[in-house]
Amino acid sequence: LAKTTQPISMDSYEGQEVNITCSHNNIATNDYITWYQQFPSQGPRFIIQGYKTKVTNEVASLFIPADRKSSTLSLPRVSLSDTAVYYCLSGGATNKLIFGTGTLLAVQP
Amino acid sequence: DSGVTQTPKHLITATGQRVTLRCSPRSGDLSVYWYQQSLDQGLQFLIHYYNGEERAKGNILERFSAQQFPDLHSELNLSSLELGDSALYFCASSVNRAGELFFGEGSRLTVL
Numbered sequence: 001l002a003k004t005t006q007p008i009s010m011d012s013y014e015g016q017e018v019n020i021t022c023s024h025n026n027i028a029t030n031d032y033i034t035w036y037q038q039f040p041s042q043g044p045r046f047i048i049q050g051y052k053t054k055v056t057n058e059v060a061s062l063f064i065p066a067d068r069k070s071s072t073l074s075l076p077r078v079s080l081s082d083t084a085v086y087y088c089l090s091g092g093a094t095n096k097l098i099f100g101t102g103t104l105l106a107v108q109p
Numbered sequence: 110d111s112g113v114t115q116t117p118k119h120l121i122t123a124t125g126q127r128v129t130l131r132c133s134p135r136s137g138d139l140s141v142y143w144y145q146q147s148l149d150q151g152l153q154f155l156i157h158y159y160n161g162e163e164r165a166k167g168n169i170l171e172r173f174s175a176q177q178f179p180d181l182h183s184e185l186n187l188s189s190l191e192l193g194d195s196a197l198y199f200c201a202s203s204v205n206r207a208g209e210l211f212f213g214e215g216s217r218l219t220v221l
Contacts, residue, residue, distance in 0.1 A: 034208040043111065043199050043212030044152070087152070091208050096165045097142060099152040 004088045004100035011106050018075045020103050022088030025069050033064060033071045036087045038102070044087060048073070075105075083107045112136065115200050115213035123221055127188040130216045134181055134202030140164075141183040142203070142210060143175055147196040158183055190220045 005023040012018045024033065032051050036044035048055055050062040050071070061074040071090075075082060085102040112135035122128055134141050143155040154167035158177035169175075172190075177183040187194060197217050201210040 032207040032209075034210075036210075041197070041215070041217075043113075043201070043215055044210070045111075046209055046211065049207065049209055089208050096154055096157065096167060097208055097210065098154045098167065099144075101151045 003098070004090055006086075006088055006100050006103045008101065009104040009106065011108065012078055013108050014079055015077050018078050018082075018105060018107075020073045020075075020086055020088075020105065021070060022073070022090075022100070023070050024088070024090040027068050027090045031090045033062065033068075034089045034091075035060070035062065035071075035073045036089065036099075038085045038087065044099075047086075078105075078107045080107050080109065111211040111213065113200060113202050113211050113213035115198075115216050117216055118214065119217050119219075121219045121221065122190060124190055124192060126190050126220075127186065128190065128218065130185040130187070130198050130200075130218075132183045132185070132200030132202075132213060134183070134200075135204075135211055138202035138204050138211070139181065140203040140205075141177055141181070142201045143183070143185050144199045144201065145196050146199060146215075147193075150196075152199065155185070187218070190218075192220050194218065195220045 034049040035047045038044040048062045055062045063072045087102045091097045114133040139160045141158045144152045155169040157165040175185045197215040199215045201212045
């Protein structure tokens with residue numbers, strides 16, 4: 001069963017680029033990698049999804065190396081409103097989508 | 110707005126009671142997932158339904174059960190409630206199994 005490992009917390013300042021790395025050593029061939037953002041007392045919100053190489057959308061980039069055993073979410077120029085918990089999820093090949101413990105990103109002025 | 114609707118938003122009940130949480134997925138989504146999130150904890154996968162059929166179970170207690178109806182809405186039934194069942198319960202829907210989930214706003218259950 002795919003399991004993800006992330007840092008428990010990270011600190012940053014407004015305007016900086018933040019990179020959060022997730023380890024998913026047991027990722028299956030058909031699994032995708034998806035990142036979510038969660039604010040307190042709200043449901044997680046989809047940020048970005050990828051299978052390999054690099055994916056970019058209007059809010060983030062996702063870097064996935066060739067072996068796919070890890071991935072890095074990159075948030076450009078964070079603001080205070082980006083303070084949240086970020087979850088990495090690898091899955092899709094099975095019917096269980098199990099989230100890791102998440103990374104609490106604290107952005108300071 | 111994710112398009113996923115959960116009711117009730119808040120629920121306060123006593124130990125030993127039974128409650129039902131309801132989820133309406135996004136239009137066209139066949140998959141429904143249920144998650145439990147206790148205070149300051151991560152998201153615990155409970156169960157997954159696809160087009161009315163149970164597809165996977167996580168660490169769901171025997172006191173909990175769920176079902177997905179022909180109109181694709183889902184219900185999570187929690188019985189013999191204990192204090193430790195107090196949590197946010199999220200429903201998420203998806204059009205495929207790739208992991209792109211759309212979450213509702215959750216149902217906050219408080220057991221006194």
